[in-house]
Amino acid sequence: MRTPPTIPAHLPRLAARFDLSSEDLGNCAERCAARVQRLADLWSHAGTPPGQVMRTLRRTAKRHSVYMPQKDSAAECINRMSDPAWWRRALRKRFRAVELHAIQTGAVHRHASPYVSAKALRRHELNAARLAAQMDGLEAINQTTGEAVPMSDLIEASLANPANRRAALMARIKGIETSALAKSHVGLFLTITCPSRMHPRHSMSGAPNAAYDGTYPGRAHAYLSRVWSTATRRAAHLGLTAYGLRVVEPHHDACPHWHLLVFTPADQADAYADNLRAYALADSPNELGAQERRFTVKRIDPAKGSAVGYVAKYVSKSIDGEGVDFDSESDNDGRAAARRQIAWARTWGIRQFQFFGVPPITPTRELYRVSAAGLPGLALPELHQACKANDYAAWLATVEAHELRLGVDYAERESTRYRGETTKAISGLTVEGGDLTQPLSLVTRCDTWRIEPRAKGQAQAPSERAATGSDFSPWTRFNNSAPIDAKGLFPSDAPRAKTEKKGEEGETAVRGSVLHRAPLPGAGRGDWESARPAA
Known part of the structure; x- marks a missing residue:
């Protein structure tokens, strides 16, 4: 069978070169990162000009058919290109050439493998299984209280759980429709x-399209x-x-x-x-x-x-x-x-x-994290009530009626991955408008958490955790939203709402105080800098 004329002459060669196993890709990432690190040591010792450093890094990226980091300084690019994790992500994008070759050779269509090639589907499922196994071996430790929560439990209770994500999307769509009808x-x-x-x-x-x-x-x-x-x-x-x-x-x-x-x-x-x-x-x-x-x-x-x-x-x-x-x-x-x-x-x-055309969802999720106690005025408590009820239509109506403006606050902290860099993380909200006389800052995240390996033999499957009653409420950063469907719009999908504990330390809402539950960092981050005021 003759190769279709739409296939670039070099695509089969690239597809064969890029089609690496997970192990081979990891080894390639380690080698590339080690080579850049050796070069970085030489550049540091010799005082190589940044322009020359960037030219060499661009040649290295081109040689391996990956994109350069979207950073301006040579130091930031070196930090990433000397990191095996960055290389693994960059090298995985080359699988798109493998998939394009599968599409253009007839391996992706209704009568072969719809949507994706069989190889891409298998790769995706193996990667998902690998990540699930990795999460089963990790836990989040609260550096203030010592509380330990298995990462797999947090994921199961969060929007990373497909059932939760689907129900949350549908609840938001229902709120938008209700608002539109009003x-x-x-x-x-x-x-x-x-x-x-x-x-x-x-x-x-499924026949080839001549056009x-x-x-x-x-x-x-x-x-x-x-x-x-x-x-x-x-x-x-x-x-x-x-x-x-x-x-x-x-x-x-x-x-x-x-x-x-x-x-x-x-x-x-x-x-x-x-x-x-x-x-x-x-x-x-x-x-x-x-x-x-x-x-x-x-x-x-x-x-x-x-x-x-x-x-x-x-x-x-x-x-x-x-x-x-x-x-x-x-x-x-x-x-x-x-x-x-x-x-x-x-x-x-x-x-x-x-x-x-609608307000972003992050302020909704952040406001859900605070207690109603101490919220000033009338508009903000009304907005908080809509948030806690998971009534997105009421949220939209309150924002519009009181002309409230909500912005997300970020705190800078030292990066735990890239030396000499800082990163931003959500710390709270700023609310303006309504009956507030001045902008109000709310702290929504404060404690320090650290992701650590679990002790050997502790990992449990979800079914085992359910049998032993070790499920945790979705209070962490991995699920910033309200109970998925508190109004009962989708009873078959909504998980049972859980009651909040009362009387815990620091349940409040304004700058200088803390909230009732602390955030967790994203998986893979080493720690989270606390915004808790010093004692």
């Missing part, structure tokens, strides 16, 4: 698809992002407002498409859809089927069903497949399709979900 706004469900030239295979037969120009999924996603950004800029210029959720999914041949749940004032709905249609069809508007299939609009009629119902399948299919019996795009059940979609997103570095 304003008499209408909902639109839009789908944007790439031009035919970006699709490697035909939809039903395919070699576009890989990452570039196709970038095309859709440009369509969206230019269209939304034009909409803002026209005075059109919209908010909602974007979901990215792959077609069977790995080419992405977007689903958009959009809420907008009723008198702007047609203009908003027409504006987005113009940009979505600007590329190849006259190709066969473009007008009918490349951009579709469905108006959501609340009398027939909610907006949550429109997106529930797409959200679930992109997380864990719960409640999806059959995926017509891949001819698989929902759980198998979800495994493949997640592997596809991880392989190409594509963000699956993104809200737009």
Whole structure:
């Protein structure tokens, strides 16, 4: 069989070179980091100019087909390129060339391996199993109280748990819809698809597409992002407002498409859809089927069903497949399709979900961490109550009614990974507006935690932890949100809400005090600098 003309001559060679096992990739990362460290020692001894150092580092990155660190100084680049962990992440991105070769040789489509190649799926699942085993061997130690919490328990109780993540997304979508209905706004469900030239295979037969120009999924996603950004800029210029959720999914041949749940004032709905249609069809508007299939609009009629119902399948299919019996795009059940979609997103570095036109969720999660005691005024306690009730519609209504502005505060600390550098971490919130006479700072994170290996023989499987009653409440930094569904909107998905302990030390909320539970650092970080005031 002749190689299709769209495949670059060097791609098979690159794919063979980059297709490393986990062990080989780790060994390569160690060698590359050690070589840069030896060079760094020589440069330090000889006083080599930074310009010459950067040229050598760029040549090293090019030799191994990785991107340079996105840093300005030579010292910052050396810190990363002498770190095996940085090299492992950089080298894993080369798997995209391996996957592109699989796509272009017909290994990824409905009748072969939908969404991702069999090799990419296997690599993703082995990596997930490796990370799970690593987390089972670690625990977080509170440096103030000595409390020890297994990392696997924290992950199970956090938004890293697919069931929690799915329920949290759906609860937020429900809140946005409730807010939109209160304003008499209408909902639109839009789908944007790439031009035919970006699709490697035909939809039903899986046969090669003669119009395919070699576009890989990452570039196709970038095309859709440009369509969206230019269209939304034009909409803002026209005075059109919209908010909602974007979901990215792959077609069977790995080419992405977007689903958009959009809420907008009723008198702007047609203009908003027409504006987005113009940009979505600007590329190849006259190709066969473009007008009918490349951009579709469905108006959501609340009398027939909610907006949550429109997106529930797409959200679930992109997380864990719960409640999806059959995926017509891949001819698989929902759980198998979800495994493949997640592997596809991880392989190409594509963000699956993104809200737009609504306040960021981080202030909501941070406010949940503080106690209502001591919160001044009327607006902030009302906002805190909405947060604790996990009522996102009430949160939005309170923010808008009182014109509250919330910002996240960050504290700088010395990096535990890169010598001579600092890093930023969330320390609290700043609230302005409403009935506050001046900006108010709230401390939400204070104690010091450290990730350490667990004592030998302590690791337990989730089922064993449940049997022994060693589950922990989701109070840590790994789950900054409220109980997933306190209002009972999704009873089959929501974990049971747990009551808070009362009367613990430092339950409060203003600068100079501490909150009732302390944060944990991200996995892999050595420690967390405390913001607790000195005694």
